[in-house]
Amino acid sequence: MFDALVIGSGPAGLAIAAALCDEGLSVAGLAPVPPPVAWSNTYGIWCDELEPMNLTHLLSHRWQNSIAYAAQQKIALGREYGLFDNVKLQNYWLERCDRGKMVWYPGAAATVEHFTDRSCVTTTEGTALSARVVIDASGHKPALLERLKSDRRSTKGDRIAYQAAYGIVGRFSSPPIEPQQFVLMDYRTDHLSSDERKAPPTFLYAMDLGNDVFFVEETSLANSPAVTFEVLQQRLEKRLAFGGVQVKEVQHVEYCLFPMNLPLPSLQQSVMGFGGAASLVHPASGYMVGALLRRAPGVAKTIAHMVENLNNPPASIAVPAWQTLWSSDERRKRALYLFGLENLMRFDEQTLQAFFASFFQLPRSQWSAFLANTLSTPEMLQTMMNLFGHTTNEVRWNLMRSAWSDRALLWDALVGQE
Numbered sequence: 001m002f003d004a005l006v007i008g009s010g011p012a013g014l015a016i017a018a019a020l021c022d023e024g025l026s027v028a029g030l031a032p033v034p035p036p037v038a039w040s041n042t043y044g045i046w047c048d049e050l051e052p053m054n055l056t057h058l059l060s061h062r063w064q065n066s067i068a069y070a071a072q073q074k075i076a077l078g079r080e081y082g083l084f085d086n087v088k089l090q091n092y093w094l095e096r097c098d099r100g101k102m103v104w105y106p107g108a109a110a111t112v113e114h115f116t117d118r119s120c121v122t123t124t125e126g127t128a129l130s131a132r133v134v135i136d137a138s139g140h141k142p143a144l145l146e147r148l149k150s151d152r153r154s155t156k157g158d159r160i161a162y163q164a165a166y167g168i169v170g171r172f173s174s175p176p177i178e179p180q181q182f183v184l185m186d187y188r189t190d191h192l193s194s195d196e197r198k199a200p201p202t203f204l205y206a207m208d209l210g211n212d213v214f215f216v217e218e219t220s221l222a223n224s225p226a227v228t229f230e231v232l233q234q235r236l237e238k239r240l241a242f243g244g245v246q247v248k249e250v251q252h253v254e255y256c257l258f259p260m261n262l263p264l265p266s267l268q269q270s271v272m273g274f275g276g277a278a279s280l281v282h283p284a285s286g287y288m289v290g291a292l293l294r295r296a297p298g299v300a301k302t303i304a305h306m307v308e309n310l311n312n313p314p315a316s317i318a319v320p321a322w323q324t325l326w327s328s329d330e331r332r333k334r335a336l337y338l339f340g341l342e343n344l345m346r347f348d349e350q351t352l353q354a355f356f357a358s359f360f361q362l363p364r365s366q367w368s369a370f371l372a373n374t375l376s377t378p379e380m381l382q383t384m385m386n387l388f389g390h391t392t393n394e395v396r397w398n399l400m401r402s403a404w405s406d407r408a409l410l411w412d413a414l415v416g417q418e
C-alpha cells in the first residue's frame with residue numbers, strides 16, 4: 001500500500017506528486033497515459049512569480065516589452081512575462097518523482113472506497129489501487145471529488161463562467177505584433193462593427209516567439225455561456241485582416257476552455273484534491289501554474305504530517321490538507337476575486353476597457369500581487385479601494401451596483417463563512 005495515490009498527470013498532478021516525494025512519502029500515480037506526455041497548452045507566467053522560487057530556467061521565452069491596450073491607451077506594463085518550456089516544467093516535477101521512486105499506473109480512476117486505514121481506487125478497467133490518502137488532480141471535471149452543489153462564493157445559481165480562447169502559432173505575412181513584444185490584452189475593437197461590439201468583449205493575447213513565429217490568441221476572459229470557438233476564430237481573423245496581416249503557416253492551434261468559478265469542493269471529504277479539480281484556478285485571471293508551484297509544498301507537508309500517525313484514516317489526512325489549501329483567509333480572498341469576476345462579466349465593452357486601464361495604473365506591486373493571489377485580504381481590499389478611487393465614474397457606478405447585487409460575496413470576504 002502507498003502513502004499517497006495521485007490521480008492525473010497534468011501540471012497539478014505532477015506538482016503535488018513531486019512535493020509528496022520530497023516529503024519522503026511513497027507515492028503512486030494513476031493517469032490514462034502515464035508521464036512523460038506532451039502538454040499542448042501554452043503555459044505563461046509573470047517572471048517575478050518564478051524568481052523567488054529560482055525557477056526562471058523553466059521558461060523557453062521571456063519578454064521585457066509587455067503591453068496592454070485598453071481605453072485607447074497603449075499601456076507599458078513594465079513587468080517581464082515568460083512562457084514555460086513544457087518539457088522542462090514537466091521534467092522539473094518528474095525528476096523529483098523519480099528521486100522518490102514514484103510508480104505510475106496506466107488507467108482512469110472510476111470509483112473510490114474508504115476504509116479505516118486506506119482508500120481504494122478502482123479504475124474503469126477494474127484495477128484496484130490502495131493508499132493512505134488519494135489526491136484527485138484530474139482537472140476541472142474531477143474523477144472522484146465531490147463539489148459543493150453551489151456555494152455563493154462562486155456561482156450565481158448554475159452560472160459557470162468559462163475562459164475561452166482560440167489561438168494559432170504560426171508565420172504571418174507581416175508581424176501581427178511588434179517584434180520581441182508580449183501583448184497581455186489588446187482590447188481594441190476598431191475592426192468590429194457596432195453590433196459586434198455589443199457581444200461579450202474579447203481581446204488579443206499575443207507573443208513573438210522568434211524566428212518570425214508568433215502566437216496570437218483571441219480570448220474571452222470569462223463569460224457564461226462560454227464564447228464559442230467559432231466566434232473567437234472569426235474575431236481573430238477579422239482582427240488580423242484589419243491589420244493587413246495574413247496567416248502564412250499554422251504550426252499549432254490552441255483551443256482553450258476552462259471554468260473560472262466552479263464551486264469549491266467539499267472540504268470535509270476523504271479524498272484530497274489539487275489544481276483545477278480543487279477549484280484552484282484564479283477566478284479573475286484564469287492562471288494557475290504559479291499557484292501550483294507555490295502551494296504544492298505546503299499541502300504536501302500537511303499530508304506528510306498526518307500520514308505519520310498510522311491510526312489516521314483517509315479523512316483525517318484529507319481534511320487538514322483541505323484546510324491548508326482552502327484556509328478561511330484563502331476562501332475570503334476567493335470571495336473577493338469572485339466579486340471581481342462578476343463585475344468583469346457585467347461590464348460592457350467600454351466600461352471593461354476603462355476598468356483595465358485603471359487597474360494597470362495601480363502601483364505595479366499591487367496589480368501584480370492581485371493577479372498572483374499573493375496579497376492578504378486587507379491588502380486586497382486596499383487594492384480594490386485604490387482602484388475605486390482612481391477609476392472613471394462609469395466604472396465606479398457599476399462597482400457600487402455590484403456591491404449591492406453581489407453583497408453576499410462581499411459579506412463572505414469581510415466576515416468569512418463557516
Ligand SMILES: Cc1cc2nc3c(=O)[nH]c(=O)nc-3n(C[C@H](O)[C@H](O)[C@H](O)COP(=O)(O)OP(=O)(O)OC[C@H]3O[C@@H](n4cnc5c(N)ncnc54)[C@H](O)[C@@H]3O)c2cc1C
Pocket residue numbers: 007008009010011012013030031032033041042043044045107108109110137138139140143254255256257258274275276277281286287288289290
Ligand atoms: C489551453 C489552455 C491554456 C492555459 N494557459 C494557462 C497559462 O498560460 N497559465 C496558467 O497559469 N494557466 C493556464 N491554463 C489554466 C490551467 O493552468 C490549466 O487548465 C491546467 O492544465 C490545469 O491543470 P490540472 O493538472 O489541474 O488539469 P489538467 O491539465 O486538465 O490535467 C488533468 C490530468 O488528469 C488526467 N485525468 C483525467 N481524468 C482522469 C481519471 N479519471 N483518472 C486518471 N487521470 C485522469 C488527465 O489525463 C490529465 O493528465 C490554461 C488552460 C488551458 C486549457
